[in-house]
Amino acid sequence: MALPFRDINVQIAPDCYIFKSPSTPDAPALTIDRPTGEVRLSDAALLSGKRITRTTSVRGILGVIQLRLDKYVVVITKDAHVGRLKGHMIHRILEVEFLSVHERGLRDPDEDRFLALLRSFLKAGPMYFSYTLDLTNSFQRQAAQQDQAAASGSALAPLWMRADDRFFWNRFVQSDFIDFRHRGARGLPGAQPGIDPYILPVIYGMLEIHPTTFRGRPLTLALITRRARFRAGTRFFSRGIDEEGHVANYNETEQIVVLNDTGRSNMGSFSAGTGSAAGSTLKTQPQEDTQILSYVQTRGSVPVYWSEINNLKYTPRLVVRGDNRGLEAALPAATAHFTEQVRIYGDNYLVNLVNQKGRERLVKEAYENMVQTSKRAASSSKSGMERIHYIYFDFHSETKGMRLDRAKLLLDQMHDALIAQQYFSAVTSASSSDRLESRNLQSSVVRTNCMDCLDRTNVVQSMLARWTLERMFSDLGLMSRGGTLLDQDPVFEELFRNLWADNADRVALGYAGTGAMKTDMTRLGKRTKAGALRDGQIAVTRYCLNNFMDGPRQDAFDLFLGAYAPNSTSSMTSGAYYVFADRRPVLIQAVPYVLAFSLFLLLVGLFTRRLPDSAVLPLRLFLLVWAVIAAYSFHFILRSGELYVNWPKLVPRPASVEDYHEAMAKARKDKLLGAFVTRHERGLSTARYLSAEEGKKRIE
Structure with a gap:
């Protein structure tokens, strides 16, 4: 199993960039030719005679991107340690550097603007990586991959090959390396596995790890939100579904509990200095198996063709293609979306939180019509649409008057489904710390949405996560049946609330440009006047950002993810020159x-x-x-x-x-x-x- 290099030196020569790992001197060096940008693998000893103008150390290679006049190697120059999860160190990207292949002397205004967009995007975007742990896949999918490899008698594939393509955020900028891995280059055709350690998968979203205790029992509580790279963008410029079945603002959120997290992973222990009191306590029980429990939820835009057009009014113009013609056009895309969700997660419970009155009513009706039409169209085939379950809950109507407690009516409505849904649990033994032995599987997923899939969605997701966490602790014998986190451990309850409120803010920041609304309901468990005033401030800020700032943000998404190619034939037409004028x-x-x-x-x-x-x-x-x-x-x-x-x-x-x-x-x-x-x-x-x-x- 090839893991990414944790230490890479970059040697800059007049005719190439040379990347090699000082801790693995026998590994081939990666060279990128200048000015062609051609990727090659070479014997590091044969490159010793090169005239090196500068040598620097980087944390990893984010990828290679071609702009209009030049190609750039994007390297990670600074990162921060987020914490350890099952012994594996997690990192967040803080700074990157663009290494120009051509180093052209002339400046081009569009080229400079492209670079400025990418720099601001990478600086603001919360991106995470690990050299040893697959962050793109939930623990349940990781266990399934291990079982498949064991059944076939083969070793696990390299880390990037195991990555979930939906959440492999730098997949596009890694295209040069991946193409070279599969096809090689001139004079060296065929597969090139030597490049595997240079390919580092990155996720975009939210990741927090908290070593803590519950009623005196040490454990680690973590939350990972993975944002999909398909149809990614900003609030009003990315809505609904595309022709391939990808929906806007799609996120998978995994809540993880680790018991007896000894941090025994050999590879994960490479980075030191981030231990905690809780971690020290856990090391006193080295013989106990590490237990991992996780619960996965998803969110995503309503899968029909709809959009909101900014026009400087506070409420943008809503366009919903919910008539028969619109439903017929969107039916293949919606069916593809639902089919993929069923294939990955099993039964899907579609919790729709949009209003049933006012302007949102059009979106609600279009969603319901699409689900019904998809089920009728798939009734004669085995497409899995019978595993789609639609649930409507008018959040604003039910909780008006600051009555958050009435949101729990949704839990009552879904009680039987949540019981049957279960959660994932596994153990890792002392002899095989990375091997996940599944004990229980999550058989379905709750897919929640409101208009933006932000504020209301996060409140409901935190409720479902709390209900499941209390169930986990009850099954483990850490608390009695019917107990609550607040009753059992108020300090842990506060940690849980703030963790989910942080998740709300992080997801909203990437999509709407601000923190989330209604976080007082998550942090405090009740609606407050201060929270309402804060929501008003956020609403005004969102109005300004979504009308006057989100255009360049959307351009940065499209550029980094490959939706726009500056050097393509279409972009080089006469109308595309001077694109930012x-x-x-x-x-x-x-x-x-x-x-x-x-x-x-x-x-x-x-x-x-x-x-x-x-x-x-x-x-x-x-x-x-x-x-x-x-x-x-x-x-x-x-x-x-x-x-x-x-x-x-x-x-x-x-x-x-x-x-x-x-x-x-x-x-x-x-x-x-x-x-x-x-x-x-x-x-x-x-x-x-x-x-x-x-x-x-x-x-x-």
Whole structure:
């Protein structure tokens, strides 16, 4: 079994980058040719004669990405230790560095913008990795992989090959290495297993590990949320389902309890200095088997074709294709989604939390129609749709008046299903600390959603996690049947609440740009006025971010995950050059500045002290004129809100493009400004930019 190298030195030579592990001198060195970017494996001894200009140590290779004019090797230069899980050290990425293959002297504005997007994305994105533990798979799937390998008499595959493709977040930027692994290169065709230790899988999401005690019994409580890389993006630019059956904001959350976690993993013990008091206590019982219990839940957007179009109004325009034509178009995608969920998790209990009144009603009805249509269409085949169970719970209606206790009605509604669902449990013996011996399996999963799959979803998921955790402790004999965490151990109860509230904030931050709402219900167990005020602040912040900041964030997702390829044929067409230029007519761009200038003059006129003998009429006329200009500018911006949203530039959303063109058509018909709105695009013309680009290439 090939595990990733934990220590890699990078030697930078004029004609290549050389990566090798100083702790494994016999392993082949990985070289990346400059300027072609070709990947090769070489004998480290044969490279000793290279002229090395710089040598540095990195924590791992995140991948290789091709932008418009250059290719870059992305290396992890700084990480933080999150903790140990079953003896394996977990790391979080803090800093990365981009190693240019060409080191071109000329600067290109789009290339610089691409790099800025990637740097900000990798700096803000919570990404985790382990050299020895597969973070992409739940413990139950890991146990199944071990059983399959044992049954076939073969060793486990390399860590990256075992990774769940949905949560292998850097899968796209590892494409060069993976292609070389399967096919080799010129002069060296065929499989190249020597590159396996250089491929490091990374997850995106939330991961916390807490060594603690429950009623004096040492244990480790961990929570892992894995965000899927398919249809990833920001709140209003990534909704619903795509043609392949991938839904937006899909996350798998695994709650883990480890008993007798001695940390005996030989590989996991490489990193030192992160021990804890609880861990020291556990080492006093080295002969006891380590017990692992886990419970998995999922969340994901409603699997129909729907979207919300930003238009500067607080409530965006909702578009739901819930009619017969829309359902028919989305049916193959939804069926593929449900079939995959059943294959991976077994029975799926679809808990829908959207409102049954108001604008959300359209989404609720579309979801119900899709589930019913999918079941009818699959009734004659064995697609597994009979294992889909739809459950509706109007969260806002049931808990209005700060009545959180009424949310437990959902637990009563699902009681029998939760009993039958079970949870995963396994043991690892002292003789084989990495071998999971399954004792119990989780047979189904609860898939929860609201509109955003954030705030309401997390409250319900934490309730289900608490119910299951109390069941685990009861089965283990750590607490009596019918007891609660609060009654048995208030300190552990507080840890549990904060852990799930942190999860809510982390998932919401990646999707909506802010922390989660309703976290007072998770942290405190009740709705509070302070929590309501905080939710109001978050709502205002989300409004600003989702309208004016999420376009570049979505571009960063699309760029890193491969939804947009800067060097592809389609992106090199004339219309794609200078992709970040603002192509709106200059007059349209100027209206917000006119509004700001008008408000400034109004404030000056209202609050500047007048001379005693000054005339009042001119000042009133002055204020009236600028008040009219400000009012008209404000009205124009609101009426043409789609023109002032910061849209994604790389992969435009079809529905938003239609609304943008409609808003532009209205602006051209405006009685005052319409005649002055020009139709040309601002910036270099296509011909001029093509000529400039060709000149750059000749110089390089």
